[in-house]
Amino acid sequence: MESFANASGGAVIDALVRALRENAVVLSEIDGAIGDGDHGINMSKGFSLCAERLAGTEYDLAAGLTTLGNVLLTEIGGAMGPLYGTFFREMAKPAKGSERIDAPLFQTMLERASQAVVALGGAKLGDKTLLDALLPALEAFKTACAAGSSFAEALAALGEAAERGKEATRGMVAKMGRASRLGERSRGVLDAGAASCALILTTMTASMTRLLA
Ligand code: ADP
Ligand code: MG
Numbered sequence: 613m614e615s616f617a618n619a620s621g622g623a624v625i626d627a628l629v630r631a632l633r634e635n636a637v638v639l640s641e642i643d644g645a646i647g648d649g650d651h652g653i654n655m656s657k658g659f660s661l662c663a664e665r666l667a668g669t670e671y672d673l674a675a676g677l678t679t680l681g682n683v684l685l686t687e688i689g690g691a692m693g694p695l696y697g698t699f700f701r702e703m704a705k706p707a708k709g710s711e712r713i714d715a716p717l718f719q720t721m722l723e724r725a726s727q728a729v730v731a732l733g734g735a736k737l738g739d740k741t742l743l744d745a746l747l748p749a750l751e752a753f754k755t756a757c758a759a760g761s762s763f764a765e766a767l768a769a770l771g772e773a774a775e776r777g778k779e780a781t782r783g784m785v786a787k788m789g790r791a792s793r794l795g796e797r798s799r800g801v802l803d804a805g806a807a808s809c810a811l812i813l814t815t816m817t818a819s820m821t822r823l824l825a
Contacts (some may be wrong), residue, residue, distance in 0.1 A: 613639040613653075613710040613714050613715065613763070614714065614715070614762055614763035614764060614824050614825075615714035615763065615824070615825075616712065616713055616820060616823035616824050616825065617672075617711065617712055617713075617823070618673050618686070618707060618710055618711060618712060618713055620670060620672075620673075620823050621672050621673020621674075621676065621707075621713065621820075621823065622666075622670070622671045622673065622676050623822075623823060624673055624676070624816055624818055624819045624820055624823070625655060625662070625666065625671070625673070625676035625677070625680060625705040626663075627762055627815050627816075627818070627819040628659060628680070628812060628815055628816065628819075629659045629660065629662065629663045631815040632652075632655050632656050632658075632659040632808070632811070632812075633656050633659065633660060633814075635652060635656075635808075635811055636652040636653055636656035637652060637654065637808055638652060638807075639651050639652025639655060639804060639808050639811070640653050640804075642801070642802050642803075642804045642807050643804035645802075646786065646790075646791040646794055646797075646798045646801055647789070647790045647791050647804055648725065650689075650690055650789060651692065651721075651805070651807070651808065653687060653803040654688050654690050654692065654693070654712075655688075655690075655692065655696075655760050655808055656735035657682075657688065658683055658687065658688040658693065658696075659686055660678045660799075661683045661796035662676075663677055663681050663684045664681055665683060666698040668673070669713075672707075672709045673707055673713060673784040674703075674705075674707040674710070675704075675705035676698045677701070677703050677707070678704040678708075679699070680700045680752075681696075681697045681698065681699070681700030681701030681702075681703075681704060681713070682697070682701065683697075684697035684700065685697025685698065685701065686698045687735045690741075691789050691790070691803060691805075692732075692808070694732065695729055695732060695733055695742070696726045696781075696808075697726045698725075698729060698732050699726075699728065699729050700725070701728075701731070702724045702727075702728040703721045703722065703724065703725035704721075704810060705721075705724060706708075706720045706724055706755045707721055712716070714763060715757050715762075715766055716757070718723075718820075719727055719753060719754060719755075719757060719765070721727075722728075722749075722750050722753065723750065723765075724820065726743075726746055726747060726750050726804065729743065729746065731790065735787070735788045736787075738784060738785035738787075739761075739784070739786070739788050740781050740785060740786040740787060740791065740798065740803045740806070741786070741788050741789070741803060741805050741806065742798045742805035742806050742808065742809035744778070744780060744784065744803065745774045745775075745777040745778045745781075745783050745804045745805075745806040745807075745809040745810040745813065746776050746777070746809050746813070746821075748774070748776065748777040748778060748808075749770045749773045749774035749778070749813050750770070751773070752766075752770050752772070752773030753766050753769060753770040753773075755766070755771040756802065763787045763824060764821050764824055766815040767819070767820055767821050768817065769789045770817050771811060771813060771814040771817040771818070774810040774813040774814060775810050775814065777806060778800075778802065778803075778806045778809070778810035779804035779809055781802055781806040782800060782801060782802055783799065783800075784798075784799065784803070785798055785799050786798035786803065788803075791803070798820070
């Protein structure tokens with residue numbers, strides 16, 4: 613079965629830091645349409661702090677995800693600090709102590725992370741939040757694995773579903789957070805959290821696919 617070494621997974625964290633830094637302005641512009649325009653800047657700050665924390669140390673995927681989660685949870689403001697902090701911390705837990713990450717383990721990591729975000733934020737599918745990228749992506753990964761797809765194929769399906777989920781938020785009315793105050797006027801533009809979530813998931817899946825052996 614295809615897998616990659618937990619020890620090589622530091623590259624996934626490095627790719628995430630780069631992607632969030634590069635997209636800080638775009639993500640804040642998306643948030644600016646129906647929110648307060650801080651999303652990309654906050655996320656970029658958090659991921660940069662994580663990179664500072666990890667610099668000069670050796671870290672596997674589990675350790676990198678844990679540090680990322682801790683930094684986001686404790687040092688980043690806005691709705692997303694606690695939500696993404698919890699997401700990455702929970703994602704790390706099943707991987708701790710595993711030498712290799714294969715598709716079943718990654719599914720467990722994603723499921724655990726998603727369940728924790730649902731429990732913490734209380735949002736549902738269709739509420740125009742990051743869950744509208746995350747939950748369809750998880751489902752696509754599970755469906756692909758159950759149908760006998762390889763880890764690489766399932767990762768590709770995950771990334772595509774996250775992008776579709778992000779695009780679908782344009783048609784939704786925000787039910788959670790700041791944008792929900794706008795009611796119907798929140799329809800017609802992307803959700804910032806869904807945009808960052810799709811970016812995170814596609815960056816993760818692309819870098820994991822490069823590590824597969
Ligand atoms: P803030 O609204 O505090 O400025 P951000 O701009 O960092 O926070 O994040 C806004 C994003 O948070 C929204 O686009 C939405 O995806 C997400 N969000 C808000 N509330 C929730 C929730 N309860 N569950 C999941 N995601 C949420
Ligand atoms: Mg905001």
